[in-house]
Amino acid sequence: MRPAAFLALCLGLSCAGALGCKRVSEGARQHFANQFFCPEANIDVWERPDFDPLQAVAPVEPRAETPEEVKNSPALLEKWKADLDIHREEVREEYSDYEVFQLTGCDHTELLGCERSPERWRSIKCLPARNYREHPP
Numbered sequence: 001m002r003p004a005a006f007l008a009l010c011l012g013l014s015c016a017g018a019l020g021c022k023r024v025s026e027g028a029r030q031h032f033a034n035q036f037f038c039p040e041a042n043i044d045v046w047e048r049p050d051f052d053p054l055q056a057v058a059p060v061e062p063r064a065e066t067p068e069e070v071k072n073s074p075a076l077l078e079k080w081k082a083d084l085d086i087h088r089e090e091v092r093e094e095y096s097d098y099e100v101f102q103l104t105g106c107d108h109t110e111l112l113g114c115e116r117s118p119e120r121w122r123s124i125k126c127l128p129a130r131n132y133r134e135h136p137p
Helices: 003-016 024-036 053-057 074-094
Strands: 044-047 099-105 108-116 124-128
Touching: 024 044, 024 099, 024 108, 024 124, 053 099, 053 108
Parallel strands: none
Antiparallel strands: 044 099, 099 108, 108 124
16 A cells, blocks of 8 residues: 555544544634634535635735736746745635535524644634625525
8 A cells, every 4th residue: 555545544543433524514613713703513514615715715815917027037036926826725725625614503604614724623614705795505
């Protein structure tokens, strides 16, 4: 068995068994309950695959204006664009494991992007969606 496959199998088994990992949607429910002091039994959760987590919860990056000194040098311009592409890929990678959920309960509605914390597998990390209005399921 390849080392990466073995590691994934071990993590999966430990998460399912001894650690008692919860589903990401349950972490979203707990986050919402804590935020709005709402009993978990009163919260409805819908998975929202129609929302791109990158668009929903990743920080908005400022419009990248090409610096004047870079515009006039083809070599510098090429490097500047390559560095910008690397940065965008890093952001995309950072938010690639997020799932988006819509939660309602106790007269509140919220859209959350959540992921299993890479540092602690038993922990779920949630962020509110930007510019959220009303998004019916």
